[in-house]
Structure formats: structure tokens, C-alpha cells
Amino acid sequence: MTNDKHVPRIVIVGGGAGGLELATRLGDRLGRRGKAEVVLVDSQRTHIWKPLLHQLAAGSYDSHAEEIEYLAQARWHHFRFRQGRLCGLDRAQREILIAPLLDAEGREIIPAQRLGYDYLVLAVGSQTNDFNTPGVAEHAIALDSPQAARQFHERLIDACLRAQNVPVAAGGGRFTVAIIGGGATGVELAAELHAAAQVLVSFGLEHIHPERDLKIVLVDANTRILSVLPERLSEAAARELRKLAVEIHSNERVVEVSAAGVRMASGSFVPSQLTVWAAGIKAPDFLKELDGLECNRLNQLLVAPSLQTSVDERIFAFGDCAACPNGAGGWVPARAQAAHQQAAVLAANIERALAGKSLKPFTFQDYGSLVSLASYSSVGSLMGSLARGSLFVEGQLAKLMYWGLHKQHQMALSGLIRTVLITLSEWLDRVHRPKIKLH
Template identity: 55%
Template sequence: MGTQAGNRPHRIVIVGGGAGGLELATRLGDTLGRRGKADVTLIDRNRTHIWKPKLHEIAVGSMDIGDHEVGYLAQAHWHRFHFRIGEMTGLDRAQRLVHVAPFIDAEGQEVTPARSFAYDTLIISVGSQSNDFGTPGVRENAMKLETPADARRFHVRMVNACVRAHAQGTPLRPEQLHVAIIGAGATGVELAAELHHTTREVVAYGLDRVDADKDIKLSVIEAAPRVLPALPERLSSSTEKLLRSLGVDVHTNAKVAEVLPGGVRLADGRMLPAELVVWAAGVKGPEFLTRLDGLETNRINQLLVRQTLQTTLDDNIFALGDCAACPWPEKNGFVPPRAQAAHQQASHLLKQIRRRLDGKPLQDYRYQDFGSLVSLGEFSTVGNMMGGLAKGDLFIEGRFAKLMYTSLYKMHELALHGWVKVALDTLARMITRRTEPHVKLH
């Protein structure tokens, strides 16, 4: 694989600049790209990257997006790869071409035309999106937290709701200042805990006609029998107890029948009034993955891959992260859609692409389950460590768990920037936090 026609470098195209895709592009650029052995191109429809597990913090205003965004153009310049903006729309496997749609700006102007990019090795890392299971009213009346734009939109609406309630002279309507979060996975419970804290911070800045304890109401709705259904029961129990102690209404065994403009109707007929509804239940791959020149997908649009992370029908195309249905033989299932899996797969593929260029056989990827951590904002962090490596789970909470949760993000930053920049950026954020409000107010 190392020798190309005309002795040109091996063309590696990565589609999707999420946690796994951007880490892989950065590390390939630093190694193969810097030495001229490969021409690495990253394609994404956005200009900047945000670590997806941080979206709920942007949504509630506890994190300023400007402090954590990574610009793809600058990252590409510093780490010897190319960035091309646009959304993948199709694939020609025979010609080895990735088709990308025109990029249209916010004013409707075409910035780049429709283009095609040639590859020798293609890596698809486009992440996942929420799965509304066809529930009526979700698209029209609920918000999702899939992108930084979604998170910013929720934050603006939340602050506006508080300001509106403070300014109006009439009593609050039944749904006013009520937030319903559908889905009690990690995103749902983290959002609820953070919202409890930040809404109180917002009204403390002069919105004294809003009584946070009486007027602001948070509900979490979960179809399964318990919150955090994918995690051990002990974690679920302690998390639900904490949420209830904060005054969050937790509805389990509750299936949503319809999302309405003023709330949520459950399958048993109950109505939960809500001014803001967030859909955080279920994930699926983007729809276009089902139309990629015959590549196999499963029922939730994930690309089927072998243990080598190669797609089942094409050795030249790999998939990683949430968009890949990767076998997990030890559990007779598939690798879960978690940031730690994308990070591991990026590290694995870095080694395998070197082997591919050297003409060596590829090694299988083995998922290492290091457990799960759930941040409950200012109140606690809970988790289980060494989930798949020890005979039992080690349950942790409090400061040590929070430190471990923070370290996951630091590992991602280190993979992108190295020790010096991460240390300086962390110090700068600590200094800034002492001089600014602890919650974003605009």
C-alpha cells in the first residue's frame, strides 16, 4: 500500500471532525503527514470542533464555548493536514471518490461548490444524532443537543424565559419556566443537574421577581424502569436519589406519546406542562450513511464494520466512533457509542494505517471498557471504573470521580494540542473564571 501511482503520497480522507476523527487527523498529520508519507484531509460541515460530552454545559451556560472551540483550519495548519469544509453526500467506491455538498453560509451565499475528493484510504467518523423513534411533535416542539448551535439556541431560550418571567406583570402560565428532558441517559441527567444550578445563578443576577425554588421546575422522563438504564443499578439509584433531592421530578417507566407546544403528553394520558422540551433519548447514525454506494448499515444507520474497523464490503473504507457498529465479542454485542470508544479507535487506527502503508496485515480492535462517569454538575460526580477489566465494578463518587471525569476531557485536549498548550489554556481559564460570572448570561 505504501507505493502510489506516480510515487505520490497515500491519500487519507477522514470525514467527520468529532472526537475520534479530529484526534486521528491530528496524529496522522503529525506523523505521516509531516514526513510526506501521506496526504491527510479532514472534511467537516462545521468550522470548529467542540467535544460532544460538553454540549450540555454550553446549553446551560456553565461553559463558554469560545474557551473550548478548536478551529479546524488552524488545527490543520499546525498539524500538517488539510481541512475542507462541507457535508458528505455520497460515495463512488469504484473511483474512490467522496462527494461533498456545496457549503452555504448563514446568509444563503455559496462559499464552496459541490466537490469530490479522491482517497486511497477513507475513514468515516461522522458521529450520531438523536433518534426520536418517530414520536409525534418532536421535530416541531422539542430541542436536541446534537451540535454547538443546538446548545447555544437552548441557552438563549433558557435565559430569555427567565427574563420574560421576571418582566411580565401577569401570573406565570402553567408551562412557564418548566423544562422537560426526555431521556435519562448520561446527557439527560447531566443536563438536569447542571440546569438546577445555573438557572439559580441566572436569576440571582437581578431577576428577583423569579423564585427559583417555586417557579423553576425540571422534569426527567425515561421509558426504562430506571435512570441511566445502560449503567449499573447502583449508579442509577444514587443518581435518581440526588436528582430528587434537588427537586427534579423523575418519571420512569414513562413513554412519551407526543410533544406539544406547551408540554409533553405521556402514553398513560398524563400531561407535563413545559416551556422548554429537550429530546435526549436514543441515538442513530446520520441518514446518508444508508446511501453510500451499497455499504452495509444496521437498523439505526450505523456502518457495519469488522474487527479491523474496515467496512464489511470495502477494505479501503474504515468507520469509527458512534457511526460504526463495531463487534464487541466479549459481550456478544456492539461497542457502545461513547467518547472513550472513539478515542481508543482513533489510537488503534493510527497504528493500523501505518501497517497498511507498510503492506502488513491489520490487527483487530478490542474495546477496553474503563467504566462510565456521569457529572452531576456542582453537586456530585458518580461512576464505575474498570467496568470490563475487573471481576466487579469499583464505584466512585465525589471529588475523585469528578477528577476522573475532568481527566477524560484533558486526554482529548492532550491528543489535539500537547502538554504545553493544554497547561497554558487551563491556567488561562482558571484566571478568567475569577473575573467573570460563573454562568453565561447572553
């Protein structure tokens, strides 16, 4: 006799923080025991924790030493990995369409595929929203992917080398980095760039003076930076940035980006040799065309508290690409901690769905926010169980807690023992390599 029992297939599209954590959880719980086939689909081959992109851009984070390879993670945690880009959905057949995978010369590596599913999870994250501002696509770098962060870093090193070879007496060599967006990414990048410039001087670029040759300008349309966070946190971050000679332009809306710089609605102009756009996010545009799934104006998929999409109970979405209600008319914020919490709830809900049980609603628990200001400081607010309202933290305590968030993510993917070994490896790596990447 043959065993024709159907093994359900769970397909997860998107290997970001939430998607990879979910695949790891389901692989360990279901894939290991043959209760389900878990498949992760992503266009890249490796995973980098997105909150570290500002460090990758500045060169203070060695992605090649710390990124996670999907194929290795899949082998260790009993799921399968398929590299490819989602390009379509057939809900009637319960299949996703994956575009052909091409190499750098445009040659086909893997042909187009159709992959069936019993349950589909969309965790494709978000991308920068340029609000159709003229010139952004041509003249600014959107810091929303490892590729963009590496591109920025290469241009930064090129600019430093150019400044190094301009005689000081000639009065040249100064260059400006304009960062559009005073959210966490923009603020953290500004501080990280200042720290990187200080280190560069010690590597033979003696003609570069950080305060003279690198000007960092932070522009935000709101009345204060970090506007979605508590005002006290915003003020502390602004105070620290001004100590680093970062020029802050609040309440300034950018209307055009050019090769020469950035123009604001007020008429003022900031000359810039390197412009980063980090103002606002939206979900990828292709979500609007996925076989009738409902989206909001930011392309986020509308989901119920169970994280099921509004029109198909076999399709889930979570993280930045999902609009999930959080009671009292509010929405779950697009933060890493929300995706982490949703991954845990969704893993349990998929198990319940396979068992024919009702699903549990997701409720977001806001534990506060932390913002890293490179090696100088960190600021944050803790909420929930530690205090009624919020507890303000800064300095070394906040820096330790920010570091702990990354360790929490690593533990969700690798467990305690591997995380301890990874941490030891990171420490040894920092002992023998330069503090920033020089290429």
C-alpha cells in the same frame, strides 16, 4: 528527473472527538514526514467536545473560549482541512462528493467538490433518535449539536427574562423544562440547569426563585434513569437529582410532544414551555445511501474488528457511526472512550495498511462510566485494572476524574504543554467572566 512517487491520501470525514484525534495522530505521524496527505472534512469550522453540550446548553460552558478551530489544528499538526458536508460516495473512482458550502443568506462560498482518496475514514458521529414520535421535530430541541445547545440556551434565557418581568403576586412566571431521556445527557442537563438557575438569581433576576419558577422534569421509558449503567450508579444519580427537586418519571414512554407539553403512553401529561429530546441515538440517515455500504437498523456502518467496512477494505468507520463487534456477540458501545481507543488503533492500522502489513483487531476496554451532576457532585464506576468487576466512586473524586476525561481529550489533540496552558487559560477565564453565559 522528476519524482512521480504517489503520496497516498487519507480522507477523514467528521471532526468529532474521534475524527479530530485521528487526523491529529496521522498528521503528526505521516503528514509531517510527507508519507501521506491527511485531509479532514467537516461541515463546521470548529470542534467542541460533545460530552460538554449539556454545559453549553445551560450556559456554564463558554464554547468560544475553548472550542478548537480546525484550520489552526490542521496547521499545527500537518493535515489539511476542507469545510463541507459529505453528500455522496463513488467507490469505483475512490472519491467522495462534498455539497456546496453556503452562507447564512444562501450564497455559495465553496462549490460542490469531488475529493479523491486512497483510504477513507468515516467518523460522522451520531444524532438523536426521535423514534418518529409525533411533534418532536416541531416542538422539541434535540441536544446533539453545538447549534442545538445554543438554541436551547437562548430560549432558556428568554424564559428567565419573561419570568422576571411577571409580578410575583400574579402567580405567573413559572416555567417547566421537560427533558426526554434519562441517559447521561438528560441527567447531566437536569443538574446543570438547576445550577444555572441558582446563579441567575445573583445577576439581578431577583424575581426568579429556582424552586418556584423553574421546574425540571426528567422522563425516561426505562424503569430507572441511566439504565445502561450499573444500578448503584443509577440510584445515586436519582438520589442527587431529587435533592435538587428534579421530578423523575421513570417507565414512561412519550407518545407525543406539542407546544403545550409532553404526553405519555400512560395518559399522563407534563406541561412544558421548553422540551429537550435526549432519548436514544442513531447514525446519520445519509449513511444508508453511500454506494452500497452496509448499515444496521440504526444506520451504523457494519465494520470488521479491524474497523474496515464490510464491503470495502479501503473504507474505515469508527465511533458512534460504526457497528463494531466486541466479541461474544456484543458490540462496542457508542461512548467517547470507545472513539478515543479506536482512533489510536485505527492510526496504527492505517500505517500498517500503507506498509502492506496485516491489520490488528480492535478490542474495547471498558474503563467504566462517569456522570457529572454540575457543581453538586459526580457519580461513576471504574472497571478493569483497578478492581475485579467495578469500583463505585462519587463526590469530589468522581468530579476530578470527569474533568480528567476532558483533559485526556485535550492532550490527544494538543499535547502536554499546550494542555497545561489551556487549563491555565480556562482557570483565568473563569475568574473574570460570569459563571454562566447571560446571552
